[in-house]
Amino acid sequence: MNTARKRRRLLRLWEDSPLCHWCKEATVCVFRPFEKNKGGKFRPRPDEATLDHIHTRLEPERYLPVGKNGHEVVLSCWQCNATRNQEEQREMPIEVLRMLSRRSTRTRIGEA
Numbered sequence: 761m762n763t764a765r766k767r768r769r770l771l772r773l774w775e776d777s778p779l780c781h782w783c784k785e786a787t788v789c790v791f792r793p794f795e796k797n798k799g800g801k802f803r804p805r806p807d808e809a810t811l812d813h814i815h816t817r818l819e820p821e822r823y824l825p826v827g828k829n830g831h832e833v834v835l836s837c838w839q840c841n842a843t844r845n846q847e848e849q850r851e852m853p854i855e856v857l858r859m860l861s862r863r864s865t866r867t868r869i870g871e872a
């Protein structure tokens with residue numbers, strides 16, 4: 761999904777209900793230009809609305825074909841999204857983590 765589509769989806773979910781799917785707290789919808797996060801120094805506010813997959817990468821539902829709800833996304837505050845992400849990574853076997861990071865960064869030469 762490209763960024764523009766993601767934003768439209770987020771906005772649609774947010775207009776539907778601005779509450780976080782997980783903690784039920786109200787979120788804020790901020791669309792900030794990406795330039796502001798150069799170097800990753802910028803910390804988003806905890807109540808910022810984000811898109812979150814309803815199933816984590818640990819759940820088999822996530823791998824069902826598109827249209828079978830496995831790719832369903834919900835509105836989540838930044839805080840819940842980040843917490844779920846951390847928990848997911850803690851539970852994930854190291855082999856899986858390695859595989860996932862390899863997929864996104866490509867194996868560097870000389871790395872086992």
Ligand SMILES: [Zn+2]
Pocket residue numbers: 780781782783784785836837838839840841
């Ligand atoms: Zn939340």
